Amino acid sequence: MSDRAISTLPPGSTIGIVGCGQLGRMLIQAASQLGYRCHVFGQEETGPAAQVATKFVAGAFDDMAALSAFAKECDVVTYEWENLPGSALEVIGREVPLHPNARALEIGQSRWNEKSFVSDLGGGCAPYARATNAQELAAAIETIGTPAIIKSDRMGYDGKGQIRLQAGEILDAAAIQQKWEDLGGNDVLVEGFVNFDAEFSLLIARSADGGMRFWDAPQNTHEGGILRHSIVPGGEDVAVHIPAARALARKIAERLDYIGVLAIEFFACKDGPLFNEMAPRVHNSGHWTIEGALTSQFENHIRAICGLPLGDTRLIEGGAEMQNLIGHDIDKWPDLMGDQGAHLHLYGKREAREGRKMGHVTRLL
Numbered sequence: 215m216s217d218r219a220i221s222t223l224p225p226g227s228t229i230g231i232v233g234c235g236q237l238g239r240m241l242i243q244a245a246s247q248l249g250y251r252c253h254v255f256g257q258e259e260t261g262p263a264a265q266v267a268t269k270f271v272a273g274a275f276d277d278m279a280a281l282s283a284f285a286k287e288c289d290v291v292t293y294e295w296e297n298l299p300g301s302a303l304e305v306i307g308r309e310v311p312l313h314p315n316a317r318a319l320e321i322g323q324s325r326w327n328e329k330s331f332v333s334d335l336g337g338g339c340a341p342y343a344r345a346t347n348a349q350e351l352a353a354a355i356e357t358i359g360t361p362a363i364i365k366s367d368r369m370g371y372d373g374k375g376q377i378r379l380q381a382g383e384i385l386d387a388a389a390i391q392q393k394w395e396d397l398g399g400n401d402v403l404v405e406g407f408v409n410f411d412a413e414f415s416l417l418i419a420r421s422a423d424g425g426m427r428f429w430d431a432p433q434n435t436h437e438g439g440i441l442r443h444s445i446v447p448g449g450e451d452v453a454v455h456i457p458a459a460r461a462l463a464r465k466i467a468e469r470l471d472y473i474g475v476l477a478i479e480f481f482a483c484k485d486g487p488l489f490n491e492m493a494p495r496v497h498n499s500g501h502w503t504i505e506g507a508l509t510s511q512f513e514n515h516i517r518a519i520c521g522l523p524l525g526d527t528r529l530i531e532g533g534a535e536m537q538n539l540i541g542h543d544i545d546k547w548p549d550l551m552g553d554q555g556a557h558l559h560l561y562g563k564r565e566a567r568e569g570r571k572m573g574h575v576t577r578l579l
């Protein structure tokens with residue numbers, strides 16, 4: 215049903231969200247402002263989205279009967295996490311319209327799929343090679359050379375599922391076998407290390423009639439593979455690459471017949487933008503849009519999947535910046551609550567663990 219023409223869902227309709235993290239929570243906050251009800255399907259009753267949902271359905275992502283029953287109670291379904299089995303989306307799509315469609319998820323959940331897809335569309339990527347066993351990993355390292363990063367093909371996020379290889383690092387067969395096992399013994403990509411000038415992302419909303427809107431592109435800073443900070447507008451290093459990156463993004467969204475918000479991460483390099491990865495969903499580097507743009511990424515995702523017109527994506531002030539609160543950064547909340555310029559968002563997670571995204575702060579510039 216995912217490619218069926220979309221009709222407008224009136225306020226009061228029920229939106230289903232698969233996944234119960236902070237992205238789902240902020241989608242619900244935007245949806246409820248527009249008068250929609252949201253049901254959440256996920257594994258954690260105390261998850262950030264479960265806490266604010268009209269209804270929470272506990273279930274595993276491979277429990278097809280539970281997913282089907284969930285979908286039957288919704289008017290449209292979306293997802294906030296891309297590591298779902300394709301079969302889950304198939305089951306949902308049989309019951310109810312699903313956006314973004316299953317093809318977007320199939321591409322977005324595998325680094326190999328997304329890089330092959332984007333290369334076919336003419337986009338540039340860091341050199342990469344796939345390995346499906348330890349012998350192929352040895353060959354892939356040989357082909358790509360060092361420095362390099364070995365990345366799990368699937369399920370990696372926030373720097374998890376990655377191993378860096380230093381320049382000149384020589385690995386014998388036993389060391390390669392060990393790295394293969396450390397990454398779980400599943401398919402990996404070996405990627406050449408990119409000496410980028412900056413990192414940025416594009417956030418795009420596409421509606422059912424093919425209309426597209428971009429927000430200003432945030433320049434992003436990662437530490438240990440985790441997003442720390444996003445700022446708009448980005449610097450000159452980023453600005454020069456926006457037209458080429460947008461042209462590629464348009465092709466990606468059109469080829470996927472995408473409905474909803476799509477995020478694409480790029481490295482800004484001397485010779486042009488290099489595609490790094492994409493997420494078929496709202497994205498951490500777009501959280502600043504809640505206060506910083508006329509319409510947030512969350513509202514436009516809801517608008518797109520409900521067949522409503524997209525809202526204006528322009529900046530409200532001259533710019534905005536967003537700082538993630540990771541792990542014990544959250545202990546600063548009393549100061550932040552008293553900081554008049556800080557728009558504080560806390561996700562309601564009980565335990566502050568290292569590397570865990572607990573909240574974020576946006577400031578208008």
Ligand code: AMP
Binds near residue numbers: 363372406409479
């Ligand atoms: P990823 O999960 O692929 O987005 O990687 C997380 C972060 O690690 C990126 O945002 C970069 O800061 C860094 N990184 C990933 N791949 C590369 C690469 N090929 N070269 C240099 N840095 C990288």
